[in-house]
Amino acid sequence: MDKAELTLRRLRQNPAIRELVREHRVSPDQLIQPHFVVEGLAAREPVPGLTGVYRENQETLLRQIEADLKVGASKILLFGVPAEKKLKNFDPSFTANQIAAIRKRFGADVFISVDVCLCSSTAHGQCGILNEEGDHLENGATVAELVRAAVAYAQAGADCVAPSDMMDGRIGAIRTALDKQGLERTLLMSYSAKFHSRFYGPFRVAADSAPKGSIALKDRATYQIDPGTPRDAFESSLRDAEEGADILMVKPGLPYLDILSKLSAEIPKPWAVYEVSGEFAAIELLAREGLMQGPAAHVEAWTSFVRAGASMIITYGARFAREWIEQCQK
Ligand code: PBG
Numbered sequence: 001m002d003k004a005e006l007t008l009r010r011l012r013q014n015p016a017i018r019e020l021v022r023e024h025r026v027s028p029d030q031l032i033q034p035h036f037v038v039e040g041l042a043a044r045e046p047v048p049g050l051t052g053v054y055r056e057n058q059e060t061l062l063r064q065i066e067a068d069l070k071v072g073a074s075k076i077l078l079f080g081v082p083a084e085k086k087l088k089n090f091d092p093s094f095t096a097n098q099i100a101a102i103r104k105r106f107g108a109d110v111f112i113s114v115d116v117c118l119c120s121s122t123a124h125g126q127c128g129i130l131n132e133e134g135d136h137l138e139n140g141a142t143v144a145e146l147v148r149a150a151v152a153y154a155q156a157g158a159d160c161v162a163p164s165d166m167m168d169g170r171i172g173a174i175r176t177a178l179d180k181q182g183l184e185r186t187l188l189m190s191y192s193a194k195f196h197s198r199f200y201g202p203f204r205v206a207a208d209s210a211p212k213g214s215i216a217l218k219d220r221a222t223y224q225i226d227p228g229t230p231r232d233a234f235e236s237s238l239r240d241a242e243e244g245a246d247i248l249m250v251k252p253g254l255p256y257l258d259i260l261s262k263l264s265a266e267i268p269k270p271w272a273v274y275e276v277s278g279e280f281a282a283i284e285l286l287a288r289e290g291l292m293q294g295p296a297a298h299v300e301a302w303t304s305f306v307r308a309g310a311s312m313i314i315t316y317g318a319r320f321a322r323e324w325i326e327q328c329q330k
Pocket of ligand 1: 199204
């Protein structure tokens with residue numbers, strides 16, 4: 001072989017040297033597993049598109065967490081889905097009770113973060129309180145409800161509350177309320193760069209949270225960030241950091257890697273990325289059709305998040321990570 005031919009490829013020639021020169025690798029420690037717990041379910045139900053993910057009841061949730069702990073998936077993001085759908089005066093107690101049950105059963109073995117939003121509680125599926133005409137969400141009234149929920153979840157034992165609603169000013173309001181209640185150790189993770197995305201499809205089935213009914217507001221475009229406006233993600237993340245968010249987030253992941261890469265370089269905070277339901281399901285569907293190696297594709301996606309600056313990844317595959325990474329990171 002002529003000399004000029006083997007230059008960069010010398011460092012790619014076998015697993016040992018590839019491991020030694022690798023700059024970015026993903027570890028199961030960095031992953032957070034979402035869980036859906038639904039009030040009044042007799043038996044758990046698989047979520048279409050999300051392999052290995054279920055709408056759980058309290059009993060099956062605890063059993064699933066126990067199984068996950070055995071494979072090293074000890075960090076969770078909880079989504080509570082209460083039975084009663086309302087327009088205001090929401091009751092956070094169903095989700096708070098699940099948090100308390102997890103804490104009671106597992107103590108400090110599980111890191112509990114919990115999504116704070118109203119979309120699973122509202123009759124119309126929007127993330128907050130509608131005005132009379134039904135054409136927009138009332139910011140202040142919504143924030144007041146979010147604050148009540150966040151405090152209830154923190155009091156029930158959550159390590160971290162994570163508002164995903166995209167109202168203005170909710171981070172500052174939640175931080176102030178937590179501190180006032182003596183909950184200054186509770187972490188606050190902001191979905192600070194959450195885009196108005198089509199990739200949330202399977203989630204909305206799981207969380208029963210798709211916008212519905214005959215109201216004027218048909219989607220979430222008036223509060224989530226437009227895919228073509230990265231400046232808004234930057235401003236929103238800076239603002240949330242200033243208001244006291246401990247962790248910032250980009251969501252979805254793969255279609256917004258440029259955002260993650262730039263924001264994490266410019267705003268010195270821990271960055272989370274949410275590999276959302278549609279992204280995860282896309283890989284699963286391709287794999288099921290025999291068109292892709294699922295585990296290797298998942299690890300490739302996670303590695304791209306780490307490369308782009310995420311220190312933590314929320315993914316439906318966290319419980320499979322140890323096995324998949326072992327299998328693929330060679
Ligand atoms: C709630 C919320 C959503 C997701 C997390 N929290 C969906 C939405 O905004 O409709 C999406 C997560 C996923 O798709 O996996 N507001």
